[in-house]
Amino acid sequence: MDPQTALFQQHRPRLFGLAYRMLGTPGDAEDVLHDAWLRWNDQNSDALDDPEAWLVTVTTRLALDRLRRAKTERAHHVGPWLPEPLVADEEEPPMQAERGQSLQISFLLLLERLSAEERAAFLLHDVFDYSHAEAATMLGITEEACRQRAHRAKQRLREGRPRFTYAPDIQQRLLEKFMQAMQQPTPDVLKSLFADDITVISDGGGRVTATLRPLHGSERVLRLYSQVALRYRSMEAVHRMQWLNGAPALLTWVDGELATVMWIETDGDRIVAIHSLRDPLKLARLKAVTPSPGHAS
Known part of the structure; x- marks a missing residue:
């Protein structure tokens, strides 16, 4: 060189x-x-x-x-x-x-x-x-x-700036609870994870289904993820934790394709914000180096 x-x-x-x-x-x-x-x-x-x-x-x-x-x-x-x-x-x-x-x-x-x-x-x-x-x-x-x-x-x-800043290990603990709740969803368990004023931001890029504006409030978020969890149960949905950009993220594959990457913000006890990336073009680079974990959660 x-x-x-x-x-x-x-x-x-x-x-x-x-x-x-x-x-x-x-x-x-x-x-x-x-x-x-x-x-x-x-x-x-x-x-x-x-x-x-x-x-x-x-x-x-x-x-x-x-x-x-x-x-x-x-x-x-x-x-x-x-x-x-x-x-x-x-x-x-x-x-x-x-x-x-x-x-x-x-x-x-x-x-x-x-x-x-x-x-x-x-x-x-x-x-x-x-x-x-x-x-x-x-x-x-x-x-x-x-x-x-x-x-x-x-x-x-x-x-x-977010009202709360907590260590990534606390974010990871809540993400793991969320992952478990999505695999066996019940309204009470899911809602217990969400702050009353939780916000969801989802980016589908107009290419896949995603909320077209930020979603606010635990009741609306509960309905959203109850529906998502039910849809996942009818598919080959596989979840895995991975650290991205200095924070824990939850990656979800559906029928072998990387469908969602999610990060959260927390007040230490509950999730106050969810950032959900679903745009296939933005997931392509990550998918290329993160192979599907198979069919076991």
Whole structure:
């Protein structure tokens, strides 16, 4: 490997982590990195004082352009939009070490509240630890403008942040209870898992059945999952737990096809939010590396 390629590969985990958090889709993040690589390949790296800053700047600006286009496209998305999860081999060790909670689906969804410019300023400063001056240079704006964007972003995120934050092992325990309840559903058991003001967000992309708007309240959610559980009983439905994006997720296969990936938020005792990804296009990457567990639950 030549030195210029080796230098790009050295920084690749951080560049991918930034692009993915900006865009919420691994495929878009890979496209950004491909374009960044083409520009890097035409650049004389020996003439650069700070190759990392150059790479982060190019990656950020490419991601900004793509995110602006994506926001227009997402405005026409059928039903709620959810980020696409990473698969295990995309989470390289350096990325795993720095991810914290900033890769969790609930956090990526929260970032959708921000403008593209606010999102970039916030990620560079608060997630990737660049100073406001460094981030401003990368974004081509003044330091004060960068500081204001990051401040507005934090205000918006605080307004939408989940009321409760509990360790992933508590999320996993409740997901396991939910999985068991879906296999032998009774209204009382299912309802005991749901907070009164639970919210369900389901992304089918207009390609499969999914709620077309967020669903609120335990009674409505109970009816939904009672129907889903009954439908699963007439099919070859198989459930399995897997960690995705730094949190436990429940994967469900139906007749050998990956049909749903679910994450939850909890108050420690009950489920307060469910994020259910059903769009086959978004599940395709995960399905390719996560074979069906067979016909045993």
